[in-house]
Amino acid sequence: MAKIITLLTDFGLSDGYNGIMKGVIWTIAPDVSIADITHSVSAQNVREGTFMLQKAAPCFPAGTVHVSVVDPGVGTTRRPIAAHLGPYFFVGPDNGLVTALWQWAEDRGYETAFVHLDNTRYWLEKVSNVFHGRDIFAPVAAHLANGVPFASLGSPIHDAVRLSLPQAQRTARGWRGLVNIIDNFGNLSTNLNHTHLKDIKKPRFRIGSHHIDGLVETFGDCKPGEVVAVFGTTDDLMIAVVEGSAKERLQGGGGDGVEVEETL
Amino acid sequence: MAKIITLLTDFGLSDGYNGIMKGVIWTIAPDVSIADITHSVSAQNVREGTFMLQKAAPCFPAGTVHVSVVDPGVGTTRRPIAAHLGPYFFVGPDNGLVTALWQWAEDRGYETAFVHLDNTRYWLEKVSNVFHGRDIFAPVAAHLANGVPFASLGSPIHDAVRLSLPQAQRTARGWRGLVNIIDNFGNLSTNLNHTHLKDIKKPRFRIGSHHIDGLVETFGDCKPGEVVAVFGTTDDLMIAVVEGSAKERLQGGGGDGVEVEETL
């Protein structure tokens, strides 16, 4: 089986912290392939991190170990954890970062299990208060990729922190949702998806004071500057400005409401 | 033979899209090595992308599959293609992104062949309208690296889109060329190269209203702030400001004219 570890953090790319984690991983598991998902999660934004992880993780092969470190509580009493979520493993802080991937696994009927990483045998010998990515998460992930059983990593727990991620709400003629994440291009990705929209004829979308009639198939069909609704990379409803930024145009931000209703 | 895939896109590094492509590739071809060339091509700038690909691709070993995605037409009728260009493969949109590498291969007398990627067997099962990098190009590249014959990927075509890349023009006493790309340091890389300059004695360069007398061997020989002409990383004539930015100083931009003439 392929041995793959992914890294998702808010460390940025300039200080070498992700390179350091690779060094630790390859010291323990020299034949692992490592993919950076992103190191540009907004600083300490666990909510953004959980959505980004959920978007990328399921594209990896079964057995992949996803190391995610957005960790405002590093060095405090927050627990280091690992999760077994169907085909994937998660290693990171117990602060809700795993939530969206956990939900994804449950939605597909996968079994899930969690451990508190309290078996120090799989940590580096010396553990700092500021960089558990290097000292705990990277080595644990490497041992896991090497075949160390999940259950050996620590004590089973059943109370891992789970963020409350708002679900779309039914309205009289449609659904009310929220912007979950905003990408690099300023596209607003919402918690509405294909499932919510499949029975709505002639949908009209409202975000702030802006209305959009109908869904487009692809940006290529539209005029530059047009505000459109389109399905995104994971069947999420996305509000976008063609060759522009919906974030700037609509002043959208995490948490902004988006409504859809049938106009037929 | 080494199995190597490179990625060049305009996705940026913050949203995890390149990580997602790696997940797809490793699901199909777990033993492939993947190199990011860059994910910072200016948004939808196919012309810049083709130059950057051409600059990097020939440094890779024979058999490397270069996946390039600068794709304003994603989801429209623009075709997904693959090209066999001497020692390399290209996989990406049919929008001219392959042009400079194609030209490179022709200049060296390599055989070239193109297919329309219409064999859906090598795609992901579900294809979105917004992310062919994940759904078509990454899986096709992985299968190609796995040894799937090029000809199996789709129907042969002979009309792949080719950008018209301006060639340097002869003038009375020299050549007239153009700035092709501007790098991170503000250096202006032109379509003039060693071939154009080898017979010009005591060259004088003109860019906008600025004159430069002679070529320097290396930045190390010059004074900070000096505007110089120097051969770049691929024998391209480069206009640079020592420890500064020629882009800022000369207000250079893609398409700016550069002339060289003999002053002897």
Added chain:
Amino acid sequence: MAKIITLLTDFGLSDGYNGIMKGVIWTIAPDVSIADITHSVSAQNVREGTFMLQKAAPCFPAGTVHVSVVDPGVGTTRRPIAAHLGPYFFVGPDNGLVTALWQWAEDRGYETAFVHLDNTRYWLEKVSNVFHGRDIFAPVAAHLANGVPFASLGSPIHDAVRLSLPQAQRTARGWRGLVNIIDNFGNLSTNLNHTHLKDIKKPRFRIGSHHIDGLVETFGDCKPGEVVAVFGTTDDLMIAVVEGSAKERLQGGGGDGVEVEETL
């Protein structure tokens, strides 16, 4: 043994230069794993580069070849060198970039050896004046990872350039040190460390006109906006602003003085 090469440069990520180095490496040594440490060293800042290399390099397995290119003198008479520093190899320009890792090796009693890379057999055939990372350092590192003996790479030298890195100075009641590097979050990492502080009871720190009483264990214990002293990722004394930037708040820069004294 694992074959690992790391890259640390000031090239940035947008121009594809680090991808090009990977292509060269994999052409010579197809089974090497390559980790980017960082490509965001401040342009031509050798001093910053040496600290960043020293911070990351020792996290890699024995035998790792560290290629580092911050190289204002490229194309001049500055020598290309390689160093054998205990468990690690360094390949790069002879401008002091190796200093902090060299010091690290000496502090641990490792043997050290240097060669001038004058055996052109391990270079690319054609060498430019502007990109020795591609033409000399990447191919030499690949051959080294392939098992070419260190001594074959060139002539032994005993006068490699060594930066004078200021050491902490004893004061009447403590130590006077300096800010070495500033990270992405604006944290100020100093040349004071655990060794200097272990015998100081109730330490008080001074940086510019700012005083800090005591060391904190972890950011999680502090109030947002608080200026704190804390041990960093390598036991370095770090001055930080909780959920903020010490760089902005204290106007700190490379070279700023930091003092600690006992207040008991």
